[in-house]
Amino acid sequence: MDHEKAILNLKKQLQKSFHALSEVIQIWTDSCDRCQPLLSTLSNRIDQYQCCVEAKLEDDPVAIAFPDLRDRLLCNIAGEIEEPIQCLGEEKEKLQATCDRLSKLNGQIRKQYTKLAPVTSLDALSTGTATCPPMADLMEWLMDMERILLQQYLF
Amino acid sequence: MKYRTMTSTCGLETGVDLNICVLTPSECDVGSQKCHMGPAILSQIGAHLGSHVLIKFPKQIVICSAWLDSELQSSAIQLDKCVYQDLKVDQSENSNIPCVQIQLVKSYRADKVEVTVIFTKFSDVEKFKSEIYKEKLKVICSNCLWKLCIMSNFIVDLENTKLGKLYGISYIQIGNCLVKKPGLKDSDTVAVVVGDDTSIVIEEVWSKDRFLQLSPNTKCELGGLEQTVQILTDLVRLPLERREDFGALGVSPPKGVLLLGPPGCGKTSVVKYVAQRCNTYLICVNGPEVISPHPGESEQNLRRVFDKAISMSSEGPCIIFLDEIDSLCPRKGSSGSQEARLTSQLLQILDELGGTSKLLVIGATNRPGDLDPALRRPGRLDREILVSIPNIEQRHAILKVYTSRLALGDDVDLRQLSEVTNGYVGADLALLVQEVVYSSLTELQTVSEEAGEPRITMRHFTSALKKIRPSLHRGADIKTDLVPVHWDDIGDLAEVKQKLIQAVEWPLKYPKSFEKMGLPPPRGVLLYGPPGCCKTTLVRAVATSCHVTFLSVSGAQLYSPFVGQSEKTIIEIFQRARACAPSIIFFDEIDSVVGKRSEGGSGSGVQQRVLSCLLNEMDGVGVRLDDKTGHIEQDGVCQRSREGEEPSLESDSLNEGPSSNSQVYVIAATNRPEMIDEALLRPGRIDSIIFVPPPNKQARRNMLSVFTKKIPVGDVDFDWLASRTKYFSGADIENLCREAALNAITEDMAAVTVKHAHFTDALRAALNAITEDMAAVTVKHGHFTDALRVLKPSLSAELIQKCSYIKHRSKLDLHNRNTSRYAD
Numbered sequence: 001m002d003h004e005k006a007i008l009n010l011k012k013q014l015q016k017s018f019h020a021l022s023e024v025i026q027i028w029t030d031s032c033d034r035c036q037p038l039l040s041t042l043s044n045r046i047d048q049y050q051c052c053v054e055a056k057l058e059d060d061p062v063a064i065a066f067p068d069l070r071d072r073l074l075c076n077i078a079g080e081i082e083e084p085i086q087c088l089g090e091e092k093e094k095l096q097a098t099c100d101r102l103s104k105l106n107g108q109i110r111k112q113y114t115k116l117a118p119v120t121s122l123d124a125l126s127t128g129t130a131t132c133p134p135m136a137d138l139m140e141w142l143m144d145m146e147r148i149l150l151q152q153y154l155f
Numbered sequence: 156m157k158y159r160t161m162t163s164t165c166g167l168e169t170g171v172d173l174n175i176c177v178l179t180p181s182e183c184d185v186g187s188q189k190c191h192m193g194p195a196i197l198s199q200i201g202a203h204l205g206s207h208v209l210i211k212f213p214k215q216i217v218i219c220s221a222w223l224d225s226e227l228q229s230s231a232i233q234l235d236k237c238v239y240q241d242l243k244v245d246q247s248e249n250s251n252i253p254c255v256q257i258q259l260v261k262s263y264r265a266d267k268v269e270v271t272v273i274f275t276k277f278s279d280v281e282k283f284k285s286e287i288y289k290e291k292l293k294v295i296c297s298n299c300l301w302k303l304c305i306m307s308n309f310i311v312d313l314e315n316t317k318l319g320k321l322y323g324i325s326y327i328q329i330g331n332c333l334v335k336k337p338g339l340k341d342s343d344t345v346a347v348v349v350g351d352d353t354s355i356v357i358e359e360v361w362s363k364d365r366f367l368q369l370s371p372n373t374k375c376e377l378g379g380l381e382q383t384v385q386i387l388t389d390l391v392r393l394p395l396e397r398r399e400d401f402g403a404l405g406v407s408p409p410k411g412v413l414l415l416g417p418p419g420c421g422k423t424s425v426v427k428y429v430a431q432r433c434n435t436y437l438i439c440v441n442g443p444e445v446i447s448p449h450p451g452e453s454e455q456n457l458r459r460v461f462d463k464a465i466s467m468s469s470e471g472p473c474i475i476f477l478d479e480i481d482s483l484c485p486r487k488g489s490s491g492s493q494e495a496r497l498t499s500q501l502l503q504i505l506d507e508l509g510g511t512s513k514l515l516v517i518g519a520t521n522r523p524g525d526l527d528p529a530l531r532r533p534g535r536l537d538r539e540i541l542v543s544i545p546n547i548e549q550r551h552a553i554l555k556v557y558t559s560r561l562a563l564g565d566d567v568d569l570r571q572l573s574e575v576t577n578g579y580v581g582a583d584l585a586l587l588v589q590e591v592v593y594s595s596l597t598e599l600q601t602v603s604e605e606a607g608e609p610r611i612t613m614r615h616f617t618s619a620l621k622k623i624r625p626s627l628h629r630g631a632d633i634k635t636d637l638v639p640v641h642w643d644d645i646g647d648l649a650e651v652k653q654k655l656i657q658a659v660e661w662p663l664k665y666p667k668s669f670e671k672m673g674l675p676p677p678r679g680v681l682l683y684g685p686p687g688c689c690k691t692t693l694v695r696a697v698a699t700s701c702h703v704t705f706l707s708v709s710g711a712q713l714y715s716p717f718v719g720q721s722e723k724t725i726i727e728i729f730q731r732a733r734a735c736a737p738s739i740i741f742f743d744e745i746d747s748v749v750g751k752r753s754e755g756g757s758g759s760g761v762q763q764r765v766l767s768c769l770l771n772e773m774d775g776v777g778v779r780l781d782d783k784t785g786h787i788e789q790d791g792v793c794q795r796s797r798e799g800e801e802p803s804l805e806s807d808s809l810n811e812g813p814s815s816n817s818q819v820y821v822i823a824a825t826n827r828p829e830m831i832d833e834a835l836l837r838p839g840r841i842d843s844i845i846f847v848p849p850p851n852k853q854a855r856r857n858m859l860s861v862f863t864k865k866i867p868v869g870d871v872d873f874d875w876l877a878s879r880t881k882y883f884s885g886a887d888i889e890n891l892c893r894e895a896a897l898n899a900i901t902e903d904m905a906a907v908t909v910k911h912a913h914f915t916d917a918l919r920a921a922l923n924a925i926t927e928d929m930a931a932v933t934v935k936h937g938h939f940t941d942a943l944r945v946l947k948p949s950l951s952a953e954l955i956q957k958c959s960y961i962k963h964r965s966k967l968d969l970h971n972r973n974t975s976r977y978a979d
Contacts, residue, residue, distance in 0.1 A: 110205065117203035122194045125204065126225045136204055136223040140189075143205065147187060147302070151317050154298055 003119055010112050014138045017105040021145060024098040028149070031091045038084040038091075045084070049077045099149050106142050113139065171200050172256050177212075180235040186316030188237050188303055190219030195229035197221060200257050207304040207346055211256040216240045218260070218304050218346060237316070240309045262304050265347035269330030270296055271359045273366045275314075277466055279323045280362045293355045295322050300349040305329045325363040330356075362470060365436045377428040378556035379549030379581070380421055383540055387412065387429040390538065391472055391515055410508055411516040411536035413480070415523045417734055419582030419626050420542045422519040426476045435472040438464050442482030450493065454500040457483075461504050468514040480518035481525045498527050505535045544580055544627070544734055547573050553581050557588040564610040572616055578625040578704040578735040590619040625704075627735055640695040647854035651693065651847055655680065658843040659697050659820055663737055677842050678773060679821035681745075683828040684847030687884035690824040693847065694741050697822065704738035706731065710747045713765065721761060722768040729772040729819065736818035745823035746830035766832055773821060773840045849884055852877050858885055862892040863909075871911040879918055891917050 052073050057063035063070070128134035173196065180189070190208065202208055202221040210217045210232075218238045227233065232255075272292065274280045283292050299318050303311060311327040313319025332347045347353075377384065394401060394408035401408050414422040430437035438460065445456045464475040477483055484498045508514060518536050520526060530536055545553060550573035558569065576584065595611050642652060662669055662676040669676055682690040698705040706728055713721050732738040742748055749766040823841060825831060835841055850858060856877040863871070880888060894917035899909045 113204065122198055122223060126194060126223055134225075139204055140222050144183075144187065150298075150301065154318065154321065 003116075006112075006116050007120065007124065010109070010116060011132070011135065013105075013109055013112060014135060014142075017102075017109060017142060018138070020105055021102060021142070024102050024149070027098050028095060028152075031094050035088060035091050038087050042081065042084045042088070045077055045081045049074065049081065052077060095153055099146075099153055102142075102149060103146055106146050109139060109142065171258075172254050173199075174254050175229075176231050177255070178231055178233040180233055184233075184235050186237050186313065186319070187235055188218070188220055189222050189235055190217075191222050191224035191227060191233040193227040193229050193231075194223060194225060196232065196257070197223060200259055202259050207260050207262045207348075209258040209260045209346070210234065211258070213254075214242055216242065216309075218306060218309065220304065237312045238303060238305055238309050239312065240306075260304075260346045262346040262348050263334045263336055264350050265305075265332050265353045266335050267331075267333040267354050267356060268300070268305070268347065268349060269332075269356045269358050270300075271328040271330060271361060272296060272324060272357060273326040273328065273361045273363055275323050275325045275363050277362045277364075277463075277470075280360050280470060281466075283360050289357060292357055292360075295324070296327060296355045296357070297349065297351075297353065299324060299327060300353075300355075302348060302350070304346055304348050305332065306346050307332050326366060328366075330358050362467070365467065365470065368436060369431070369434055376556045376559075377421065377424055378552035378554075379545050380425050380428075380542065381552075383414075383425050383542055384429055384432070386538075386540060387425065387517075388433055391429065391433045391435055391474065395472055395513065409515075409538055410534070411505060411518065412538045412540060413523070413526075413531060413536040414517060414519040414540050414542055416521060416542035417544060417580060417627055418521045419580035420544060421581040422521075422542050423476075423478055424581070425542060426474065426517050426519070430474050430476075433472060435474050436467050436470070438467070438473065438475045440475065440477050440483075442477075442479045445483065446497070453493065453497050457497065457500055458504065461508075464514055465508075472513045472515075474515050474517055477516065477518045479520060480530075481520045481522045484518075484527050484530050485525055486527050487529075498530075502527075502529055502535065505530075544578065545584075547577075550576055550579065550584065553584050554588070557585055558611075561588070561592065562610050564612040566613045567611065567616065568613065575620065575702050576625075577702055577737070578627060579623075580626060583623060583626050587616075587619050587623045590623055591615045594619060625735070627731065639699040640692055642696050642700060645689060645692060645696060647850060647857060648689070648693070648847065651682075651845055652696075654843065654845045655682075655693060655697055656700075658845070659739070659822070660701055662820075663701055663703065676818075677820070678839060679823065679841035679843075681828070681831070681836065681841045681844045682822065682824045682847055683844065684826065685849050685884060686826045687886035688847045688849055689885060690826075690847050691743060694739075694743075694822050694824060698739055698741075701737075701739070704732065704735035705741065706738060707741045707743065708748070709743055713748060714761065721765050725765060725768045725772060732819045737820075738818070739820045739822055742821065742823040744825060745835075746825045746827045749832065749835065751830055751832045752834075766835070770834055770840065773835075849882070850888075852881075855880050855883060855888060858888045859892065862889050866892060866896050866909050868909050871909070871914055876914055876918065 052070065055070070057070055066072075122136075125136040126134045128137070175196070180187075180191075190210065200208065200221075204223055205220050208219055208221050210219060215236070216239065217234065217236045219234060224233065272283070274283065282288060299313055299316075299322065300311060305311065307329060309329050311329065312325075313322075313327065314325050319325065332345065334345055334347055390409055390412060414425070416422055427437065429435070440457075440460050445460065446453045447456060461475065464473055467473045484501050485494050487495050487498055505516065508516070516536065518530070523531075531539070551569055554569045554573055558567075576587070579587070591611055595615050642656075645652065658677050658680045666676065682693060684690060708728060713724055715721055715724070728740060732740050748762075749769055750762050752763055752766065821841065823831075823835075828844075836844065856873055859873045859876055876891075880891065883891065891914070895913040896909050898913040898916045902913075
């Protein structure tokens with residue numbers, strides 16, 4: 001009786017994690033969407049910065065009039081670069097948090113499963129229905145997801 | 156980095172042996188360390204989902220996490236081999252049927268992991284070696300290894316994973332793994348999982364090239380070149396280990412080595428072997444790879460190779476190996492402008508190498524004469540090592556290495572094989588063994604399912620020996636093949652045989668005794684005597700019994716329409732003989748090859764030049780430096796070890812082997828000894844002169860019985876015939892027997908036996924046809940047939956007298972004076 005209950009618990013926990021996973025993915029895609037304009041801004045400003053560094057201002061009449069023109073420009077652009085970088089950092093932290101959350105959930109499931117494993121038959125884990133895939137697959141997918149998210153995050 | 160084998164393993168349960176096939180993982184699973192297996196296997200090994208298993212293949216161990224795939228049958232697993240360990244394959248175990256062993260393994264959370272990072276690009280190696288990037292590298296490694304289950308000395312393959320490509324890391328080699336857990340000793344090897352709190356220690360940073368080259372799977376073996384290996388190893392190691400000493404003494408370590416020697420002697424193999432033994436990175440440069448048709452590009456290629464070598468040497472010891480260096484650096488002037496530019500480029504690069512003590516340049520060539528001399532001066536390729544044709548001990552060692560993997564029969568005697576393979580280089584021996592294996596395999600196909608294990612027997616070797624000739628003998632105009640004749644096959648001539656054995660066989664077989672008595676080994680032997688008295692057969696017997704290289708020279712091969720070609724051929728023959736020493740050079744009909752100077756054709760002078768060339772080669776002052784062979788010392792060693800002592804290293808100095816003719820014997824045969832130049836016959840050149848007499852009565856008697864073996868003889872009185880056949884040579888007696896048999900057929904087509912009368916008829920005919928002064932001896936008798944008139948003895952008293960006149964030196968001089976007087 002206890003055993004069946006435990007299995008049911010595991011199933012519920014898995015369900016919960018997949019719900020969490022869908023949230024995580026939602027957060028992930030949202031934050032990726034938010035990052036897109038930030039990244040284009042950033043790349044634009046970095047281009048400006050690069051051009052400013054490489055520009056030949058020596059013969060330019062404006063530059064002769066304002067000798068510290070290049071430094072001032074660079075300082076300005078650098079200031080503007082700071083802003084999107086800060087935003088990106090915040091987004092990154094959010095993503096990190098989602099990763100951690102998923103990892104935590106996964107850890108809980110593994111713990112539960114390890115307790116159950118000696119008494120659970122493989123058949124019970126490998127059979128699934130149309131609405132509920134086999135638990136073995138679910139657990140494997142969760143593991144995969146954890147790994148893939150980390151790789152995505154590092155990328 | 157050392158490859159340690161597992162000592163004791165904790166947390167392992169007994170494995171399950173399975174005969175299963177292994178499938179490659181799906182693309183998304185690469186780098187996930189997952190192993191999918193069917194429920195049957197999973198329950199058989201007692202694993203749960205996600206538990207770690209050790210999968211042992213014959214050549215590899217892989218760590219995986221087990222997952223369920225209900226579609227997989229019990230005969231297959233799908234496996235990602237991203238964490239693995241290559242095993243050193245023991246040859247003896249290789250014959251087992253490959254089966255897979257799966258073991259459940261308990262894993263712990265790792266506290267500390269030592270790693271060696273292998274980067275794909277060399278630029279990354281340089282970057283991450285600096286202290287600044289150390290912390291960053293630790294984070295990178297931690298990310299790469301995150302949640303992977305690893306063990307000491309395993310390798311994590313990141314080449315096809317996303318992270319590996321992102322960071323440019325190919326492999327991570329795991330060193331020691333520390334787990335703080337009660338009941339676990341530090342020395343135990345356990346499986347650990349890397350988590351967030353695992354601290355990573357970077358041991359070394361390597362480049363992929365070096366790592367792959369030094370992996371234990373590519374071990375090669377080498378036999379018989381221990382001295383050369385020792386010298387090269389010292390050259391690589393000493394500058395690294397004794398850098399301070401070199402600095403204090405103000406001596407720069409040797410920069411370059413030139414390996415000389417005939418092709419197939421193992422120059423390339425020895426370099427590869429040394430590179431592996433010293434954990435040295437080896438860059439091989441082949442001439443054609445560098446040379447390009449566009450001007451300037453060859454130099455650029457060469458420069459690029461050396462740049463790579465220099466950057467590699469900053470990482471660790473490095474050898475750059477220029478194989479066939481004669482194509483890269485030919486003698487200036489003899490070649491086109493492009494080669495000259497390439498040569499000067501190479502010289503310049505060698506000069507620039509000055510300070511890099513970890514880089515050793517090794518060149519190899521089999522034509523040292525074609526190299527630019529500037530390359531061989533000290534400071535460039537200053538050490539020269541001769542890798543010459545293996546002697547008997549070396550051949551034994553080489554054969555041992557090559558046959559170590561074969562199932563040899565009990566009758567295979569490698570010592571005897573190495574004795575009969577004089578002149579064979581390493582490559583020839585390899586081919587020989589290959590041929591043996593091949594023939595025994597073909598035999599297996601034809602002979603179906605015989606009882607007992609198939610083994611290679613001596614018979615295979617002897618038949619292969621007939622097919623495989625030493626590669627050094629190929630491509631030359633010199634006859635080397637001969638029909639083996641044993642001493643016992645020559646019935647008579649005991650005295651001559653004894654003299655020959657004394658002159659040729661003894662110095663070869665017992666050089667120590669000769670040395671003890673202060674005797675210089677004899678150089679040459681002249682066999683003279685009337686024609687048809689088995690001079691050539693005697694030489695064949697000498698060659699067969701000595702197992703030495705046998706080169707036969709005749710006038711036809713020697714003379715050519717081009718000026719200087721004949722002399723060159725003579726030099727070539729002697730070079731070859733010296734290279735394959737000990738060897739015998741046989742000049743048949745030497746009077747036609749080199750005549751007497753005073754009597755020789757005054758017009759052409761070719762014979763005179765050939766003669767002077769021959770005299771020079773036989774004992775001229777010195778030999779070309781490039782023909783040096785180290786055989787004298789080596790043979791000394793071989794002799795000692797035959798007597799049961801250890802060969803000592805000191806006496807076998809490869810570099811100082813004197814060039815000498817002392818292992819080259821010249822045997823000449825002639826039936827016109829008066830035509831031979833006296834200079835050739837003086838002691839020191841041809842010092843034993845042996846007369847091969849015509850057969851005496853007893854010998855003729857023996858010959859008659861030998862030649863009539865196949866003829867059905869009736870009541871023939873051989874003794875009478877022998878007494879009547881004076882002046883008959885061996886060939887004549889054979890002819891006599893033939894004629895007698897013919898007589899028998901002429902009389903009666905249905906004749907069953909040859910009777911004595913037939914012989915007497917034939918003899919009569921023979922004696923009838925001789926010259927007038929000899930006619931007195933003949934007994935006019937009965938019926939002469941026209942057909943028998945052609946028969947006559949080929950020898951005569953005059954001829955024998957003429958042939959044997961140098962029995963005494965004084966007689967010879969007298970005769971010479973006489974003949975020259977007649978000539979005037």
